[in-house]
Each structure stands twice: as C-alpha cells, then as structure tokens.
Amino acid sequence: MKEIIIKIADFELKAILYSTDCAKAIIEKLPIEAEPNEWGDEFYFTIPVQCGLDATATTKVKVGDIGYWPPGRALAIFFGPTPISIGSDPVPASEVNIVGRLVDNPKTLRKAKGANKIIIRALN
Secondary structure, three states: OOOEEEEOEEEEEEEEEEOOHHHHOOOHOOEEEEEOOOOOEEEEEEEEOOOOOOOOEEEEOOOEEEEEEHHHHHEHHHHHHHHOOOOOOOOOOOOEEEEEEEEEOHHHHHHHHOOOEEEEEEEE
C-alpha cells in the first residue's frame, strides 16, 4: 500500500492506494494534477493511466472508496450518494476497480465542491 495526499480547495486528505496492478499503475504516474468533475458526492477526473477491469471491479462502493473507472480513464473519489444512489451509499455509473481508500473523513470533500483543481501526490 502507498500513502497519498489528496489536495483539493483548502483541504488535504490522507488516503492509501492498494497493491493492485491498477493502483500500482496510478502510483507510477504520481503526482497527478487535474480538474475535477462532480457527480453527486463524487469527484472524478481523467488520469494518464489505462487499465481494464480487474478482480476488484464492482458497482458496490462505500463512502471513502477510491475507484478507477476504465471507460473514462478516470479516478473517482466517493464521499456520498451519487445521482443513481438509492440510499446513502454511492453508486458509480458503471463498474470501477477499487484502488484505494480515504483515511481522513470523506465528508470533508463536500466542502470542496466547486474546486477547479485536485492534486494527488505520494506522502513519502
């Protein structure tokens, strides 16, 4: 696992990326800077990584999960319900590879809505 920092608006949140092949491909591209899009309580943004679905692929994600969405070559950070959620859990548009998890409180990201830049960097 690799510890990372997610900087968005005035917030820095600690997270971890797992040891999957997809997560390792993301780690190799750090730091990543992008303009985040919002889909309900999800930030997603294109990254310079191309992976297919893997053994972690699912549509059942939890608040705080970090997923890689192959159709958009995008990283998705889930911090609450999305437009297709039925309850409080986020639901991605389609399957994502689970590549990591926020360590700090995911709900902090609600205060970062409208941000025009996100930076993901390795902690150490």
